[in-house]
Amino acid sequence: MNYAIIFGGNSYEHEISIVSAVVLKKILKEVIFIFCDSERNFYLIPSEKMNSKTFCKALYKKEKQIFLKNAGFYQKNLFNEKKIEFDCAINLIHGKDGEDGKIAALFDFYKINYIGARLEASVLSYNKELTKLYAQKVGVKTLPYFMIKKYDNQKQDIEFPVILKPARLGSSIGISVAKNEKEFEYAKDVAFEFDDEILVESFKNNIKEYNLAGCMIDDEFIFSIIEEPNKQEYLDFKQKYLSFSSHTTIKEAPLEEKLKEKLKENFKKIYNPLFKGALIRCDFFIINDEVYLNEINPNPGSLANYLFSNFTEVLQKLAQNCKNEKSLQIEYKFLNSINGQKGKL
Amino acid sequence: MNYAIIFGGNSYEHEISIVSAVVLKKILKEVIFIFCDSERNFYLIPSEKMNSKTFCKALYKKEKQIFLKNAGFYQKNLFNEKKIEFDCAINLIHGKDGEDGKIAALFDFYKINYIGARLEASVLSYNKELTKLYAQKVGVKTLPYFMIKKYDNQKQDIEFPVILKPARLGSSIGISVAKNEKEFEYAKDVAFEFDDEILVESFKNNIKEYNLAGCMIDDEFIFSIIEEPNKQEYLDFKQKYLSFSSHTTIKEAPLEEKLKEKLKENFKKIYNPLFKGALIRCDFFIINDEVYLNEINPNPGSLANYLFSNFTEVLQKLAQNCKNEKSLQIEYKFLNSINGQKGKL
Known part of the structure; x- marks a missing residue:
């Protein structure tokens, strides 16, 4: 089984995704690495260059850029395009892009076989x-909760301590515990840096x-x-x-x-x-x-x-x-039935 | 304002999307048409060819094929690539691909400015x-309802008439009204052609x-x-x-x-x-x-x-x-902090 690990992404967890991929390098044998940079360009990274320097010194930009198209990733050569061969992709982008459903949507749309949550599951x-x-x-x-919204100044009666979580982030980014009103106000500011909605739960230490x-x-x-x-x-x-x-x-x-x-x-x-x-x-x-x-x-x-x-x-x-999404046959029954009729399309 | 209407898609409503686009041709002035065929190849369709024949006779395959990449659709020429110019895309794919979140995800990912529901809203x-x-x-x-699942044979006590709807289809495809047990069994078979889950509501004529x-x-x-x-x-x-x-x-x-x-x-x-x-x-x-x-x-x-x-x-x-999704800056603080440390990555 040849895997293609997709990692990086325009995500607060971009770096943790790189670490994730490096860890799997040591575990999986037949694997290629496809890096999605923060601009959403894809690069094929040779296994021996899967280290922190490649990314934090932007050396990945010297590697082969590849493109996602129908049924695969492709590398452009002077006169033709070469398909990047693998059996199954692994979605290893954490947080935004990877876990919010974008990669699932791209892979479903372009019929890439992949391990990862599908679109609805991701959302x-x-x-x-x-x-x-x-x-x-x-x-x-689940634990009881309430939501607070960025531009909504409704006062809540709160029993402290509480934990505040941006509604849509993975990892633990933007999460704080507040033991009193003052900490709560500060924690709100922190979490609103990451999302317009915050989920608040009672915190049990x-x-x-x-x-x-x-x-x-x-x-x-x-x-x-x-x-x-x-x-x-x-x-x-x-x-x-x-x-x-x-x-x-x-x-x-x-x-x-x-x-x-x-x-x-x-x-x-x-x-x-x-x-x-x-x-x-x-x-x-x-x-x-x-x-x-x-x-x-x-x-x-x-x-x-x-x-x-x-x-x-x-x-x-x-x-x-892993099963790809079922593809539909389009038969143009309706358009055929009206094709040639006067006044219709 | 130059629009690009995206229509078609691998959807049961593929044909109705073509009709939708043709109708808008008569209403909008500065507009180009990007057809997504059932295989998810994109074609640029000249305005004068926006008619039923182009699609049901597969004549669209003679038009220019274009590709979605970072920041736009591109047309390949012999020696270079030409960007297809427009100010704002309109997602006009109905049902699967268009309304399930795939197009939203593609456009968010590749930073295309568009009119249409975003990923979470679509799902x-x-x-x-x-x-x-x-x-x-x-x-x-909303009206009270219950769900039935394809491989779940639990018997329900039903007060007829009811309306059965595949959980995930737009339009009215696969929807039936059942007035008795026999019609219900038939309606179930019809709806399960389209989805593994069916939503059942009491039907009021x-x-x-x-x-x-x-x-x-x-x-x-x-x-x-x-x-x-x-x-x-x-x-x-x-x-x-x-x-x-x-x-x-x-x-x-x-x-x-x-x-x-x-x-x-x-x-x-x-x-x-x-x-x-x-x-x-x-x-x-x-x-x-x-x-x-x-x-x-x-x-x-x-x-x-x-x-x-x-x-x-x-x-x-x-x-x-329309606002594009906020793009994040990746600063590689964490990888920089461990780069060069022994035993780390």
């Missing part, structure tokens, strides 16, 4: 409020968080181990990077079998059928033995490879199982 | 169940339906007249075509001022801010003086031009007011 997981509405619809609990990754192949679910992430108040950008690039072995969270099953049942409700084709990570809370969805990561850091003992095997099965 | 209006969840969230009533189109420019709403569509049980494909291409003047529905205001208030809740950049049509029911949203048409037939007395003026203002 529902990218917007944290829509994630809550979706979870409710499929019978998964000692809440138990568990991460579970998985995917569905045919009608079978494959799950990762359940991780209890090592966190302070909440995970920041650097911590997240360190966690998914670390070589230390992750230990399964010491949870009762019954609770593990509950987490998996909730994962299944979220995943099936919306996320078919993707390997996702769901982050859950457990409060009084009840499971609550915190968020869905349709493109988790390095595809959460560190949570699987048989990652390459899972990925290969998933790649073989 | 929420394309899926009829998500439309209901969204309407509920913004405080707009004498329900009053009203269509209202509009858009927001700066902070002001511009509304069309309110139309009471001429329908039998419900509008079929051919009727819809005839209605938006007809030259007969549409008369404003004879509604009390209070109800008209109510329709507009509900439109505003649906539109703002999700549909900014688009001219949409909302189809409402009125039952006992209460307004219910039936559906949102983000790309109504020929942009519902026939409902506006000053259509070209509205369109021009909207085009001038």
Whole structure:
């Protein structure tokens, strides 16, 4: 199986996507790297140049620029175009472009075979409020919340502490905890830098968080181990990077079998059928033995490879199982029926 | 203002999109036509060839093929590439590709200025169940419903008559009314041809339906007249075509001022801010003086031009007011900080 990893993107998580791709370089054998720069130009990056310098010194601009067209990426030569060969793309752009549905739309439109959340799944997981509405619809609990909008000055009665999250960002960017009114005002300003809508939840410092990754192949679910992430108040950008690039072995969270099953049942409700084709990570809370969805990561850091003992095997099965969107035959019945009729078109 | 109308697409409404474009040819002056064929190849169609024959006889394949790239559509010549010049694109693909978010994603990604619903708005209006969840969230009533899924054989207690709608199709394709169990089974088979999920609502034959189109420019709403569509049980494909291409003047529905205001208030809740950049049509029911949203048409037939007395003026203002998605600056702070550190990337 030849993979093409698509990474970068015009995203606040552009850099973490580069790190994600470099981590997978060490794990996957037959893989090519397609970098989407912040201007949305695509470059083919040789494996040996997959390092931080290539990107932060803009050396990638010396590499071959390629173009997305119908049925593939193409490289322009003097007299012809060469198709870039691979079996399955992996959408590894985090946040905007990658997780908001743009890459899914491009790949569906141009009939590229890919691992990743489809358009509707992307939009529902990218917007944290829509994630809550979706979870409710499929019978998964989430924490109570309210929204604040940028130009809406309605005063809210707030029970502190609360956590403020920009509605549409991945990672932990723009997220703050506020313990009082003053911190709340500051946290609002921070979050409004990133989105016009902020989701506010009650913040519980000692809440138990568990991460579970998985995917569905045919009608079978494959799950990762359940991780209890090592966190302070909440995970920041650097911590997240360190966690998914670390070589230390992750230990399964010491949870009762019954609770593990509950987490998996909730994962299944979220995943099936919306996320078919993707390997996702769901982050859950457990409060009084009840499971609550915190968020869905349709493109988790390095595809959460560190949570699987048989990652390459899972990925290969998933790649073989990915289905492109059904293409319709257009027969022009209606236009044929009116073609030639007077006064019609 | 030079427009580029994008029409066609791999959609069950491919042909109705061609009709939509032909209708606008007669109304807009400075406009070029970009046809997306069922394979998703783009062609530049000269205005004089905008007729049914060009498409149903596949003559469009003789026209110039163009390609979507960063910041525009391009035509390949022997030694160079020529950019196709226009100020603002109009997304006029109906149904799949156009209204499901793909075109929005492509145009956002490649920074094309366009009139049309954005990605999130497209996904929420394309899926009829998500439309209901969204309407509920913004405080707009919809009719009660239940969903049936293709491989789920749960028996439902049904009070007939009901109307069955494929969850994700525009137009009236695949929609049937069932008056009894036998008709229901047949209607299910029809709708499952188009989607794996069907939305079922109680059907009221004498329900009053009203269509209202509009858009927001700066902070002001511009509304069309309110139309009471001429329908039998419900509008079929051919009727819809005839209605938006007809030259007969549409008369404003004879509604009390209070109800008209109510329709507009509900439109505003649906539109703002999700549909900014688009001219949409909302189809409402009125039952006992209460307004219910039936559906949102983000790309109504020929942009519902026939409902506006000053259509070209509205369109021009909207085009001038369209904003592209904000582009982010990537500064490589994190990669710079670790570049050169031992053991890191």
